Amino acid sequence: MEKQHWMAWVMAGCLGGTLPVMVAPVASASETATLNWAAALLTSGEVAFSAGNYHLAESLAQRAISLNPQLSQGWQLQGDALRLLAEYQGAIAAYEQAIALNPEDPDLWNGLGIALRRLERYEPALAAYERTLELDPEYVDAWLDRGVVFRRMGDYQGAIASYDQALALNPEYALAWNSRCFALGHAQQYEAALESCARSLALDPESVSTWESQAWVLLQMGRYAEALAAIDQGLQFDPEYPAALATRERILEALGAEP
Numbered sequence: 001m002e003k004q005h006w007m008a009w010v011m012a013g014c015l016g017g018t019l020p021v022m023v024a025p026v027a028s029a030s031e032t033a034t035l036n037w038a039a040a041l042l043t044s045g046e047v048a049f050s051a052g053n054y055h056l057a058e059s060l061a062q063r064a065i066s067l068n069p070q071l072s073q074g075w076q077l078q079g080d081a082l083r084l085l086a087e088y089q090g091a092i093a094a095y096e097q098a099i100a101l102n103p104e105d106p107d108l109w110n111g112l113g114i115a116l117r118r119l120e121r122y123e124p125a126l127a128a129y130e131r132t133l134e135l136d137p138e139y140v141d142a143w144l145d146r147g148v149v150f151r152r153m154g155d156y157q158g159a160i161a162s163y164d165q166a167l168a169l170n171p172e173y174a175l176a177w178n179s180r181c182f183a184l185g186h187a188q189q190y191e192a193a194l195e196s197c198a199r200s201l202a203l204d205p206e207s208v209s210t211w212e213s214q215a216w217v218l219l220q221m222g223r224y225a226e227a228l229a230a231i232d233q234g235l236q237f238d239p240e241y242p243a244a245l246a247t248r249e250r251i252l253e254a255l256g257a258e259p
Contacts, residue, residue, distance in 0.1 A: 092116060126153075163177075
């Protein structure tokens with residue numbers, strides 16, 4: 001099969017086809033041709049990834065790096081695909097290979113941090129985010145994820161400081177306002193938490209997560225009726241949201257216990 005025809009066939013698979021991926025034989029190809037073929041596989045993998053076909057993207061990345069182990073983008077693509085497939089240990093291994101080849105790429109360190117965080121390996125995750133921000137101090141999502149790690153570690157002031165950095169770079173980041181609300185609530189800075197929730201909801205009024213955060217803060221403040229109103233508002237947008245349903249149960253229990 002000629003390479004241009006094979007590429008069209010793979011592209012169709014990336015965009016929703018069900019045909020298996022074929023790899024043209026390369027044993028007799030020149031080194032340049034082999035490297036070009038690896039690059040072509042990488043391009044197809046990136047198309048598959050963009051289309052949400054992470055299994056195919058990972059398979060194509062693996063084929064690309066088997067031909068050219070020095071292809072840092074191939075290792076990165078494999079790491080990204082495995083991370084989104086929740087195969088975090090494999091993602092970590094892929095990111096580490098990519099970083100060994102390209103240690104100055106902040107996206108690689110950030111991806112490594114996310115995978116480590118998902119495995120609750122918070123100290124190395126924090127180190128990965130720190131390295132990301134050394135390379136790119138304006139990496140907004142790294143500031144946000146750094147805050148998540150601090151919050152999971154119980155360092156709420158560290159989390160708030162990270163969210164503040166993210167918001168200084170992007171004041172319209174609704175998720176960062178919501179995350180800040182939750183961290184402030186855990187730090188028992190309730191009024192400031194409600195202000196952050198209000199900012200988040202002004203940007204994204206249908207965020208059930210933010211309505212749940214607001215309801216949780218109101219619950220901590222003993223404002224049970226307001227908490228119930230907030231959680232019911234959020235559940236209009238997603239009636240099956242697990243955290244919101246659990247918070248609603250707690251609010252109802254508190255209302256039942258109220259004299």
